[in-house]
Amino acid sequence: MMTRVQMVDQIFVIAKHSLLAHVPAMWQPLCSAVLSVVPVMIVFPLLFAITTILERKGLARQQNRFGPNRVGPCGILQPIADGVKSLTKEDIVPRSADQMVHLLAPLLLVTAAFLGYAVLPIGRNMVITDMNGGVLFFFAISSLVELAVFMAGWSSRSKYSLFGAMRAIAQMISYEVPLVLAAIVVIMAAGTLSTVSIVNLQASYTGIFPHWFVFTPWGFTGFALFMIAATAESNRSPFDLPEGESEIIAGYYIEYSGFKFALFFLGEYLGMMATSAMAITLFLGGWSAPFSFLTWIPSYVWFFAKLVALICGFIWIRGTLPRLRMDQLMNFSWKFILPMTLLNIIAAGVWRFMPGGPLRWLVCSALIAGPFIVLGRATSWQGKGVAVRKYRYAE
């Protein structure tokens, strides 16, 4: 028999099963799929709406501004106004654009962004499909975004969108490699590609502390590298060259307007949330509570709390860092992130075969921290006779 805490935790699962009981057996697989998919397709776009207002307010406050504060109390209804605006705007397609591809690009982007959620466990027993190759499926699907971006940039027949698309392809392919390599350490440690099993492994406790992978030297490094690569992958500041507001206006989706533009926006944020959710699944223990005495709070609450926290992190980073240059972006990826992920894999391997204890911590930390300092020196301009550039008219 279930306790009350378990009841609250499993309320959605129970609701789904009790609804399914009323359906003839022949239709049950289909209804089960629909009942799993529809909530995800409602909740995450809603979270997207909340994220937009959170981002606009947060960025504004970081720049000592008010941010949107006219629609509703404190401006919280701004997303509704934005939605109405983008829905009622005229949909303009350039005459020389490839009409079909131009239409398909935003649809593909959103579809690809949504598909990733199929394998993300958003609570205990709450996952659309428990694939045994879940992580692989996720990365395969998330690389579809590149195709959509290039379709959009190419079909628009505008030099700005082509620039944006080219930059996006160069950037996304460069950062896809470290993204996957940073995730590999978890697969090595867990010995499985199933997201559900990875979370289950982390949802146990020693004393009050959980077994999250982020609390190991390789896990922490992996998490940091994964988040950097995820920022680049979702084209967010400081890696927002493909969109570069001040350079190429909106990059690959410059020729889109009205609802298609909103779809790009949606796809982008869904992608960001999906990679954040993947980071949570791989490193931050998915839906598990951070302390054993907090397990009475439902698992889905923890998942969304972590997700919102990571989104706030993204907003914070966006409010802080300026955009990188293309060569800096490439150097950072190939000369720093990639070697670090490879070293991290070695560290994870060493961790796996050393007996537990302080020595293991020391060796693994040294394996990561040493190269970090060396690589940091090597890739930095400091001490290479490069002076800080003086701007004659900026003083």
Next chain:
Amino acid sequence: MLGEGILKGLAVTAKNFFGSYVSKQRLTTLQYPEERLPQIEATRDFPFLVYDGTDAEQGLRCVSCHICEKECPPKCILIEKSTDKKPDAVGKMQFYPARFDIDISVCMSCQICVEVCPFDAIKMDVVYDLSSHDRFGGLMLDKQKLSKSNEYYRQIHPTEAAAVDAALAEERAKVAAKAKAAAEAAAARAAAAAQASGGGA
């Protein structure tokens, strides 16, 4: 070490983020329709016509001399002279404007009309949010809309208005003295004439 600068930057934005909720001084934005910046005394936007007393028709200082109309660089003033006369601010009989229009969509707020007016009849207003849905009619101000009382003028430009009032009072006193002298002279002349005619009789 690599990443130090990023951490420092993150600290700065975090300080801004929380600071903007704590100290109002950080938020430099002015919530415009509700809040307004205090204006300096010499603020000027568009011209208006000053009238003395309470009746805008009777007290209007303008004597329809057309100087401002001729001097206006963008030619936004239109004046039509009246056929009859009425006493002006100092008491002389003068023409008055039957029609006085300023198109503020054309006006460039140069204040030249104010500089050239010999009667202190046209002055600069401080109202700046005069937007209108009617592009042509809404921004064409006629005599009724332009006429504002001397009290209003004193309120918006106290120093300037005090000087104008003093000058006008002096002028009025001069005119009154002249009139008195003229009246006395006339009376004296009348008396003398009466005496002369009396003596003659």
